[in-house]
Amino acid sequence: MTTRYRAAVLGSPIEHSLSPVLHNAGYAAAGLDEWDYTRIECTAADLPAIVGGADESYRGFSVTMPAKFAALDFATEATERAAAIGAANTLVRTPGGWRADNTDCEGISGALDALLAGAPIGRALVIGAGGTARPALWALGERGVGRIDVLNRSDRSAEIAPLVRGAETTFSGFDADLYGLAVAADVIISTVPAPALRDYADALGHAPVLDVIYEPWPTPLAIAAAANGYTSVGGLVMLAEQSFSQFEQFTGVAAPRQAMREALARHTG
Structure with missing residues (x-):
């Protein structure tokens, strides 16, 4: 049998x-x-x-x-x-x-490969610092990213330090210069619910975007990035x-x- x-x-x-x-x-x-x-x-x-x-x-x-x-x-x-x-x-x-x-960190890494086609990441902007962000931070640390800006309502620097492999890490709130953070980034990884960025998407949509959301798609952030000529991948690729x-x-x-x-x-x- x-x-x-x-x-x-x-x-x-x-x-x-x-x-x-x-x-x-x-x-x-x-x-x-x-x-x-x-x-x-x-x-x-x-x-x-x-x-x-x-x-x-x-x-x-x-x-x-x-x-x-x-x-x-x-x-x-x-x-x-x-x-x-x-x-x-x-x-x-x-x-x-x-x-x-x-294996969520492999999901992030594979999605970054699909998005960037092997282009190096010197600086990344991660939106959110909760449970979904942690595999993203680990994946960026594994890649040796030099600087990671985290956009979050509270500073969790101590929590994420073991994840980022010595990368320079800064935390900012949503009252920061979002356009400046986005323009400086080689990639943006959003780990928050899509509606949370509705009011900020236009300021943030100035770099390639990995958004962990897959339903509904496209998200406001992905739409804003596309309007500025940047590509996006969503949660289905990560999944x-x-x-x-x-x-x-x-x-x-x-x-x-x-x-x-x-x-x-x-x-x-």
Whole structure:
């Protein structure tokens, strides 16, 4: 009898997650007929029971909000980047339990590659400093970016210092010279809800934009950047890019990246 393997995405609400589109397309393209990927409704409080009670057929879980912090707490081991970021979007079964990882930083890095086509980043502007910003800051630190300006309502310099690998970091509020910050940046990464920038988009839209939002798209910031001749990529690119490492950690097989990207593009139309 063929052994069945399973993986799933955990979060709440979860019914609209696009992760099954990516992973199941990958299984089909890689010939992994014995694999299946589903959605499971899961709050932070639910996670220990769901993951701890999963039978051996479950080889891994993707984790979205609000369970990312619980995933890191539950794991028996963690990668360096998950520990530094302080949250996990990936749990992989190991002989001794579960390993936590955070592939969101790979999502950011892959999206930056798609946006900038290999152009170097000397200075970046990151909008927001919460949980979604931390993988972005880690990815920029990994690239050796020299200066990172963070636009946020409070100064969290001490919190982000372990993420940015010694980059010069400045915090500014929304009463700062937003145009000046944007013009000086090689790239802008927005990690805040799209409506939060509606009143600031015209001032900020003066550099290439990576906006983690994918619905609705385009965001006000992406529209403003386009009006000034700059390209943007959205959260769908990041979503695909972060899924590849998850796929490989779960299955041990190289992710069929193009097939997964194409499936997501077909699904989202």
